Amino acid sequence: xxxxELVQHSGEWLxxxxxxxxxxxxxxxxxxxxxxxxPFVTRLMxxxxxxxxxxLRETIEKLAPQLHWTYIDVSALDDLDRQLLVERQLxxxxxxxxxxxxxxxxxQGEQLSLMILEEDHLRIQVVHSGLELQAAWxxxxxxxxxxxxxxxxxxxxxxxxxxxxxxxxxTGMRVSVMMHLPALVLxxxxxxxxxxxxxxxxxxxxxYGEGSQPVGDFFQISNQVTLGxxxxxxxxxVGDVVPTIIQFERKAxxxxxxxxxxxxxxQVNRAYGILxxxxxxxxxxxxxxxxxxxMGVNMGLIRxxxxxxxxxxxxxxxxAHLQKxxxxxxxxxxRNVQRARYLRKLLAGEQDELSENN
Amino acid sequence: MKCQKCEQNxxxxxxxxxxxKPVELHLCQKHAREYLQGEGxxxxxxxxxxxxxxxxxxxxxxxxxxxxxxxxxxxxCGISFYDFRQQGRLGCPHDYEAFGQELEAVLISVxxxxxxxxxxxxxxxxxxQELIQVIRLRRQMHQAAAExxxxxxxxxxxxxxxxxxxxxxxxxxxxxxQSESPESxx
Ligand SMILES: [Zn+2]
Ligand SMILES: [Zn+2]
Numbered sequence: 001x002x003x004x005e006l007v008q009h010s011g012e013w014l015x016x017x018x019x020x021x022x023x024x025x026x027x028x029x030x031x032x033x034x035x036x037x038x039p040f041v042t043r044l045m046x047x048x049x050x051x052x053x054x055x056l057r058e059t060i061e062k063l064a065p066q067l068h069w070t071y072i073d074v075s076a077l078d079d080l081d082r083q084l085l086v087e088r089q090l091x092x093x094x095x096x097x098x099x100x101x102x103x104x105x106x107x108q109g110e111q112l113s114l115m116i117l118e119e120d121h122l123r124i125q126v127v128h129s130g131l132e133l134q135a136a137w138x139x140x141x142x143x144x145x146x147x148x149x150x151x152x153x154x155x156x157x158x159x160x161x162x163x164x165x166x167x168x169x170x171t172g173m174r175v176s177v178m179m180h181l182p183a184l185v186l187x188x189x190x191x192x193x194x195x196x197x198x199x200x201x202x203x204x205x206x207x208y209g210e211g212s213q214p215v216g217d218f219f220q221i222s223n224q225v226t227l228g229x230x231x232x233x234x235x236x237x238v239g240d241v242v243p244t245i246i247q248f249e250r251k252a253x254x255x256x257x258x259x260x261x262x263x264x265x266x267q268v269n270r271a272y273g274i275l276x277x278x279x280x281x282x283x284x285x286x287x288x289x290x291x292x293x294x295m296g297v298n299m300g301l302i303r304x305x306x307x308x309x310x311x312x313x314x315x316x317x318x319x320a321h322l323q324k325x326x327x328x329x330x331x332x333x334x335r336n337v338q339r340a341r342y343l344r345k346l347l348a349g350e351q352d353e354l355s356e357n358n
Numbered sequence: 359m360k361c362q363k364c365e366q367n368x369x370x371x372x373x374x375x376x377x378x379k380p381v382e383l384h385l386c387q388k389h390a391r392e393y394l395q396g397e398g399x400x401x402x403x404x405x406x407x408x409x410x411x412x413x414x415x416x417x418x419x420x421x422x423x424x425x426x427x428x429x430x431x432x433x434x435c436g437i438s439f440y441d442f443r444q445q446g447r448l449g450c451p452h453d454y455e456a457f458g459q460e461l462e463a464v465l466i467s468v469x470x471x472x473x474x475x476x477x478x479x480x481x482x483x484x485x486x487q488e489l490i491q492v493i494r495l496r497r498q499m500h501q502a503a504a505e506x507x508x509x510x511x512x513x514x515x516x517x518x519x520x521x522x523x524x525x526x527x528x529x530x531x532x533x534x535x536q537s538e539s540p541e542s543x544x
Binding site for chain 1: 449
């Protein structure tokens with residue numbers, strides 16, 4: 001797989017399919033694993049690191065017929081390509097910025113990825129569109145079992161699967177759900193929700209743009225504890241709370257319709273209008289406005305944009321994607337112009353010089 | 359050492375693992391508890407909320423104990439528990455053995471538990487245990503090669519291969535009775 005092909009189509013998890021996909025964007029499960037016969041990543045000597053990267057790559061290639069994935073040598077990529085993988089959530093910023101041999105295996109639909117030599121030797125991740133934690137977990141079990149046929153993972157009778165940071169030890173599992181909660185933000189109930197989630201040991205984090213402030217009402221909810229509970233219990237811990245949050249969000253949306261319909265309509269249409277007409281726009285503003293439009297679509301206030309297009313725009317209006325689409329490096333000002341063009345093209349159907357590049 | 363928030367003695371030394379550089383916090387019991395429960399954080403700050411994502415380590419250790427922790431060293435990878443506290447990352451799987459006691463305090467503060475339940479490798483911890491020795495042998499081998507003790511290096515290489523092959527062969531055999539009953543060990 002070449003990264004230039006990657007940019008031509010978007011991942012399965014952005015399709016806007018799956019249960020509750022108006023509010024739940026994606027369901028994600030990841031496992032942290034380490035190979036028993038090597039030190040953890042920070043203590044690998046150069047020679048060990050190359051050897052281990054080779055061994056893992058070999059294993060990935062052996063499993064390619066079953067898992068339909070391709071190995072990408074992240075250390076051989078340029079900055080822009082690494083950034084592209086970060087924006088697609090296929091690798092972490094940490095892996096992008098690390099030094100030395102490292103890589104990632106990605107399957108065709110981008111539902112499955114395996115980071116090599118990040119914080120742990122392996123970080124296996126499965127992502128599905130919508131509220132599909134169980135489906136993601138079933139796929140994860142299959143992938144994990146295949147990997148365990150070829151590799152012996154560091155495991156301890158008492159502590160379970162061993163990880164470089166004790167915050168991940170035991171199951172090594174992080175279950176998370178990316179949710180879109182604009183009405184809870186507008187009605188100022190979101191902080192209260194976060195506090196109650198923290199009390200039951202769930203973590204919440206925002207989706208970040210280029211800056212450090214979370215933007216766009218997208219939130220990821222995940223388990224904190226990885227030890228002392230089984231994988232099924234962790235799935236249930238996160239899965240159980242999601243329907244309640246969905247219900248809160250729907251109630252807040254009903255409230256907005258009942259109590260402030262004109263205001264709501266104004267906000268949604270204003271956002272849509274800007275995105276369709278702008279000539280230069282930052283990624284923060286884009287994400288903020290896309291969030292409003294997405295809410296409008298889900299509430300039936302805007303009818304001519306499919307959810308999949310909006311999900312795709314969230315990823316494709318980010319810097320590396322824009323530059324890949326354009327086929328050249330762009331500075332921030334040029335990106336803002338290019339971003340506006342791309343938005344107009346996808347939302348207003350405007351044909352311009354963009355289409356010349358296909 | 360005094361607590362950073364009051365005049366009490368600091369009995370908790372916490373390494374905050376957020377972002378790139380670990381930050382050391384020295385707190386009394388009351389303030390450590392507040393900190394770990396996230397009550398000190400501004401609720402509107404999302405990043406704060408996300409950092410409650412168990413990115414902290416709370417370790418009860420007096421300042422005098424730090425010296426002792428510097429001397430608790432993993433025989434396989436060579437890091438001390440103090441190094442771990444500084445960097446926030448362990449050095450090798452054996453650290454969970456070598457720092458067992460100290461780590462249990464960390465695990466309690468992060469997970470509220472010290473015992474894994476959930477998936478297990480088909481053969482339990484047996485293969486993992488054996489392969490951890492390979493880490494040490496491989497390092498000895500590189501050392502020997504660097505010192506041009508080639509005969510010793512090649513002996514070590516044979517030993518590594520023997521262990522690795524043994525484990526690889528066993529992988530496809532039914533598990534031994536020992537690894538079938540994990541509970542009997544406790
Ligand atoms: Zn204090
Ligand atoms: Zn060690």
